[in-house]
Amino acid sequence: MSECPSPKSTFVAESKLSISRRNLFSSIAIAAGALGLSGIASSAQASSKKYKVCATKDLKVGGGSIFFISSINKMILITQPKKDVFRAFNPTCTHLGTQVNSIQGKNISCPSHGAMFDTTTGAVQRGPATMPLQKYTLTKEANNLFVTIAK
Ligand code: FES
Incomplete structure (x- = not known):
C-alpha cells in the first residue's frame, strides 16, 4: 500500500482574533496515486476505481485539505466537519x-x-453558485480515506 499523498493545500486556523473562525489553505505539497481497486458488482461500479487520498490524522476537525491524485489528474477536497466525520x-x-480555497465556520468558500x-453536504449556502459541490463516495479503512471516482 502506498503512502498517503501530502495535501496540495490545507485549511488551517487564520487567527483567534477573527469574529468568525476562518480557515485558509496554507501549504502546498505533492500528492500521490491510486490503488486501483475496481468495483465489479455492476457495470457502473466496474467503471469506478477507489483511490487512497490520505490518513484521517492529516485532517483537522473543522478544516479540510485538497489532495491531488496524480494518476487521474484530479483534485479532491476532504473535509472533517466533526470529529471522525469525513466528506x-x-x-x-x-x-x-x-x-475553492478556504473554510469559514461550516462553509467552504470560493x-x-x-x-x-456546506462542509458536510456541499450544498450551496450562499450564491452566486446555484449547484452544490460535486460529492465523491468516501470510505474509511483502518485510518485511511479512499474516494471512489468514475473513470
Ligand atoms: S467562481 Fe466561485 S463564486 Fe464565482
Whole structure:
C-alpha cells in the first residue's frame, strides 16, 4: 500500500482574533496515486476505481485539505466537519469553476465571487453558485480515506 499523498493545500486556523473562525489553505505539497481497486458488482461500479487520498490524522476537525491524485489528474477536497466525520468533494466551484480555497465556520468558500458550500453536504449556502459541490463516495479503512471516482 502506498503512502498517503501530502495535501496540495490545507485549511488551517487564520487567527483567534477573527469574529468568525476562518480557515485558509496554507501549504502546498505533492500528492500521490491510486490503488486501483475496481468495483465489479455492476457495470457502473466496474467503471469506478477507489483511490487512497490520505490518513484521517492529516485532517483537522473543522478544516479540510485538497489532495491531488496524480494518476487521474484530479483534485479532491476532504473535509472533517466533526470529529471522525469525513466528506469528499470536487473543489471546483460550480459557479464559474474557480477552486475553492478556504473554510469559514461550516462553509467552504470560493474566492472569486464569494459562493459558500456546506462542509458536510456541499450544498450551496450562499450564491452566486446555484449547484452544490460535486460529492465523491468516501470510505474509511483502518485510518485511511479512499474516494471512489468514475473513470
Ligand atoms: S467562481 Fe466561485 S463564486 Fe464565482
